[in-house]
Amino acid sequence: MARVQLARVVMxxxxxxxxxxxxYGGSQGGGLAxxxxxxxPRIQRVATVYxxxxxxxxxxxxxxxxxxxxxxxxxxxxxxxLHIRETDVFTKLGYxxxxxxxxxxxxxxxxxxxxxxxVCPPSTQFAAYxxxxxxxxxxxxxxxxxxxxxxxxxxGFGFFS
Numbered sequence: 334m335a336r337v338q339l340a341r342v343v344m345x346x347x348x349x350x351x352x353x354x355x356x357y358g359g360s361q362g363g364g365l366a367x368x369x370x371x372x373x374p375r376i377q378r379v380a381t382v383y384x385x386x387x388x389x390x391x392x393x394x395x396x397x398x399x400x401x402x403x404x405x406x407x408x409x410x411x412x413x414x415l416h417i418r419e420t421d422v423f424t425k426l427g428y429x430x431x432x433x434x435x436x437x438x439x440x441x442x443x444x445x446x447x448x449x450x451x452v453c454p455p456s457t458q459f460a461a462y463x464x465x466x467x468x469x470x471x472x473x474x475x476x477x478x479x480x481x482x483x484x485x486x487x488x489g490f491g492f493f494s
Contacts, residue, residue, distance in 0.1 A: 336369040344375060351375055355493050356440075360401075360453060360479065361385045364431045367442070367461065371434035379438070380489040382445040383453040383479055387431045388460035390423040401452050432457075435464035442469040443492045445485045447477035 336356070344351035355378040356366035364386030370376040385401060392398055398405040409416060427433055442465055446458050462471055474482050 336365050337372045340369055340373045340376060344373075353377060355379065357381070357489060357493075359383065367431045367438065368434055370440045370442070371431075371437040374437075374439045376440045378443070378493055379440045380443045380445075380492055382482060382485060382489075383447055383450055384431060384444065384458055384461060385453045386429065387453075388457040389426045389430060391457050391460060392454060393423070395454060395456070397451055397454055432460040432464050435461045436466050438465055438467050440467060442467060443489065444469070444471045445474070445482050445489075446471055447474045447479065447482060449476055450478040452479035 340354060340356070343349055344354055352375070354376055356369050356376050357380045358364070358366035359382035363381035363384035366379050366381050367384055368386075370379045389402070389405065392402050393405055408422070409419070413419065413422070442462075444458065444462055446455055446462075448455050450458075462469065472482075472485070472488065
């Protein structure tokens with residue numbers, strides 16, 4: 334994974350304190366920030382905004398496999414129209430599902446979640462968040478979805494400092 338390799342390169346630089354490296358991202362970048370921290374245990378903190386790539390099957394069951402998840406619908410329509418291999422498909426997707434990487438994270442994690450989100454539904458974010466065993470906090474925006482969350486940038490930078 335490119336982010337993990339980049340984190341390791343940065344941590345190897347003399348000018349960088351490897352004990353103070355953090356990861357940040359929103360949506361797919363948020364999911365990748367969590368994956369990076371799961372694969373590089375020296376990362377100290379992660380701030381993620383509505384992390385994507387979590388609980389694909391839940392998205393499918395909620396009939397929200399549109400926009401960001403439309404490939405699921407396309408796959409079944411083109412290659413498995415009777416859903417004979419549905420269980421196998423979701424099992425394989427589990428290998429890259431951040432909820433299954435979450436228990437490996439040692440970093441302190443701050444998650445920003447919009448409860449009105451349909452692109453990254455809150456229940457999929459909670460699937461990963463609930464499996465974190467590290468210090469964690471979730472900031473909930475009840476009336477927001479996949480959009481700018483007021484104040485999250487300042488709070489995220491405060492978290493990193």
